[in-house]
Amino acid sequence: MNKDMKILIVDDFSTMRRIIKNLLRDLGFTNTVEADDGLTALPILDAGGIDFLVTDWNMPGMQGIDLLKHVRADNKLSKMPVLMVTAEQKREQIIEAAQAGVNGYIVKPFTAATLKEKIDKIFERIDG
Amino acid sequence: MVDDVVIDEVFINRARDLVVSAEQGDDEQVKKILDELSAMKETSLFQELGKLTREIHDTFKDFRSDSRINELAESDIPDARERLHYVITMTQQAADTTMSQVECAIPLCENITQGTTELLDDWDRFTQRKMAVQEFRQLSKTLKDFLLSANKDSKSLMNNLNEVLLAQSYQDITGQIIYRVINLVEDVEKSLVNLIKLSSKHLGVEAATGKNSKQKDKGSLDGPVVPGVADEKETLSGQDEVDDLLSSLGF
Numbered sequence: 001m002n003k004d005m006k007i008l009i010v011d012d013f014s015t016m017r018r019i020i021k022n023l024l025r026d027l028g029f030t031n032t033v034e035a036d037d038g039l040t041a042l043p044i045l046d047a048g049g050i051d052f053l054v055t056d057w058n059m060p061g062m063q064g065i066d067l068l069k070h071v072r073a074d075n076k077l078s079k080m081p082v083l084m085v086t087a088e089q090k091r092e093q094i095i096e097a098a099q100a101g102v103n104g105y106i107v108k109p110f111t112a113a114t115l116k117e118k119i120d121k122i123f124e125r126i127d128g
Numbered sequence: 129m130v131d132d133v134v135i136d137e138v139f140i141n142r143a144r145d146l147v148v149s150a151e152q153g154d155d156e157q158v159k160k161i162l163d164e165l166s167a168m169k170e171t172s173l174f175q176e177l178g179k180l181t182r183e184i185h186d187t188f189k190d191f192r193s194d195s196r197i198n199e200l201a202e203s204d205i206p207d208a209r210e211r212l213h214y215v216i217t218m219t220q221q222a223a224d225t226t227m228s229q230v231e232c233a234i235p236l237c238e239n240i241t242q243g244t245t246e247l248l249d250d251w252d253r254f255t256q257r258k259m260a261v262q263e264f265r266q267l268s269k270t271l272k273d274f275l276l277s278a279n280k281d282s283k284s285l286m287n288n289l290n291e292v293l294l295a296q297s298y299q300d301i302t303g304q305i306i307y308r309v310i311n312l313v314e315d316v317e318k319s320l321v322n323l324i325k326l327s328s329k330h331l332g333v334e335a336a337t338g339k340n341s342k343q344k345d346k347g348s349l350d351g352p353v354v355p356g357v358a359d360e361k362e363t364l365s366g367q368d369e370v371d372d373l374l375s376s377l378g379f
Contacts, residue, residue, distance in 0.1 A: 016300040022293050058304065058349045087301060087352035089364045091373065098377045105374060107367050108352065109297045112290060114367055 001123040003028045005051035010034075010041045010067065011085070012059040016108075020054060020085065023112050027119065038062025042070065045077055057086035057093070065093075065100060072101045081122050085110065139168060190326050197319050205316075207357055208309045214354040215302045222298040225291060233288040236281040243274045301352045308351055 007029055011017045017034045024032055033050070035041035037059040044050065053071065057064040064084060071077045083104040084097055097105055103125075104118040142161055149157035250267050253259050259267065353363055364370050 011300070013300040013303055015296055015303075019293060019297050022290075026290060058351060063349075087304060088349055089353055089366075089370060090350055090359075090362050091364060092362065093349070094364065094370055094373055095377065098374060098379065105370055107364075107370050108301060109294075110367065112294060 001120075001127060002051070004031055005029070006049050007032045007052045007054060008035060008041060008044055008050045010036070010038065010053070010055040010059070010064065012036050012056065016056065016085075020115070023115050024054075026112065027116055038064065038067035038070070041067055045071065045074075045080075048076070050080065053080055053082045055082065055084055057084060057088045057097075065097060068097065068100045068102055081126060083118060083122060085115075139165065142168075187326055191323070196315070197323065200312075200316055200319055204312055208312050210357045211305045211309060211354050214357075215305050218298040218302050222295045225295040229288040229291045229295070233285055236285050236288075239281055240278050243278060247271060247274055304351045305354065 007024060009017050009020050009024075009032055011020070011034075014036070017036075021032050021034070024030075033044060035044055038055075039061040041053075041055070042062070045053070053067075055064040055067055062070075064086065068082050068084070071080055071082060081103040082101070083106065084102050085106045085108060087108045088094075089107045094105055103122045106114055106118055142165055146158060146161040146165070149161060247267075247270070250259070250270070254264060254267060350363075353365075364373060
């Protein structure tokens with residue numbers, strides 16, 4: 001796993017973006033950018049250079065699930081690993097995310113250990 | 129209202145006939161026209177009464193079928209109460225965690241401050257060659273001990289700071305919950321306005337459409353799980369259950 005990879009954090013709450021950013025930094029990932037919903041995330045993704053997407057689900061504008069579907073449908077972005085970090089934990093929603101091709105799913109509130117575990121698992125699969 | 133309806137062209141013509149008949153002294157004709165006129169008035173009165181009755185009936189029917197009001201009173205308001213209680217619990221937990229971590233961190237900072245103050249003092253004496261060899265050996269040992277403990281303390285401090293950081297995640301969850309309650313309050317307001325419109329309908333005020341129902345649109349999300357409010361069957365109770373579900377799906 002490349003610790004210099006560029007990570008896009010998408011969440012409408014700036015507190016949560018800061019928490020994720022700090023936790024990632026603690027795990028050795030310092031190259032992060034932020035967006036506050038799917039619509040603001042899209043141009044950043046389209047501009048290229050993002051290696052990993054961490055997104056919330058419930059956001060105004062464009063929701064995380066639609067952002068995920070957009071990424072999977074875009075030839076240039078479709079291989080990008082996507083980790084969903086959300087307060088949504090209905091069975092059908094998790095299944096929907098899985099079907100849309102999410103790589104990991106974390107429910108809020110979460111711990112630093114959970115974030116590390118999920119990221120490790122995602123990149124183990126990709127690298128392995 | 130009743131009189132307005134009665135006085136139409138037919139009525140006026142018959143009234144003229146009545147005057148003519150009376151002037152001619154035609155008693156029979158006068159009696160006949162008077163009967164006719166009062167019958168016209170009665171028909172119109174009954175029509176008005178019928179209309180009024182139907183309006184009242186419709187109003188009650190609309191009121192009963194506006195299930196949003198029942199839903200608000202029976203489930204949404206108690207639900208919002210639970211959610212707000214959960215906000216209190218979460219903010220309190222976050223405050224407690226933050227304060228405990230800060231309380232753990234303060235003595236660590238004090239250790240470092242005290243240790244560096246003493247060492248600076250000794251170090252100054254050493255650089256000014258005011259220290260005996262025996263004392264320097266002691267200083268060397270003290271320095272090593274301090275470096276070890278400062279190293280340990282700063283790691284603990286880092287840990288405390290991370291816990292403080294994580295404790296702030298309540299803001300996201302409580303923010304989402306409060307947004308939902310605000311939406312509910314707007315919903316209650318709309319329903320009350322509708323109710324007022326419905327009850328003023330028979331007074332001639334323009335009626336409300338009544339179909340305000342802010343039913344869950346498809347694609348609307350449930351937001352944070354609040355203990356006691358969630359639909360237990362459909363909602364998973366945490367990361368472990370989410371992981372289980374995902375692994376059953378081949379993750």
